[in-house]
Amino acid sequence: MTKIKVCGIRKADNALMVARAGVDMIGLNFYPKTPRYIEPAAARKLVSRLRGDLGAACPIIVGVFVNASATEIRAIAAEVGLDYAQLNGDESAEFLGALPGLAFKAIRPADERAASAEVAALACAFLDDKDAPSLLLDAFNPKLYGGTGETTSVSIAQAVSETAPRLMLAGGLKPENVAQRLQTIKPWGVDVASGVEAGTPGIKDEAKVRAFIDAVRSADA
Secondary structure, three states, rough: OOOEEOOOOOOOHHHHHHHHHHOOEEEEEEOOOOOOOOOOHHHHHHHHHHHHHHHHHOOOEEEEOOOHHHHHHHHHHHHHHOEEEEEOOOHHHHHHHHHOOOEEEEOOOOOOHHHHHEEEHHHHHOOOOOOOOOOOOOOOOOOOOOOOOOOHHHHHHHHHHHOOOOOEEOOOOOOOOHHHHHHOOOOEEEEOOHHHHHHOOEEEEOOOOOOOOHHHHHHHO
């Protein structure tokens, strides 16, 4: 089945609702310039609550970073109890090599040629863990590091999926369009943030979360 990640959660009760709805991954954003930022201390309490209440049923916890140092990423991962780190900045394959078994890259290529070049450069740093994406593809924006709500180009996504074994698709996904995007692109997983919010960034709407999951599972059937 398609993996589902809900990203940019900021409150423990909201995270529990999302987890109980049936997602596979929860993303916590440690980039201070985003409205979905969560401080590491608050994230530690959130993750402790999730694992305490859900045990083995707790989703995989992913931390999102933008141009942080490897030292900072490792420290936050240890403090919070992250399973993986998603790197949304300008990090290179060599940088990922300093975080073995922990980090995967998010890319936002402008066109198919750039997409193929980025995937080729990052292939040596893909995680071996089959429960983690090889990389995440988001919509191109020259000024922002993801979270734009813009839709990813189908042609770029198809170019990436040809060579990335476990592609997680992000960018403008919501309950109304995710099934069609799955049928067209066939990614390993999908990532949603603003598409399941009713207003306040970082606070997920239960009806939208469940509608999103239902749409994904209907496309899987």
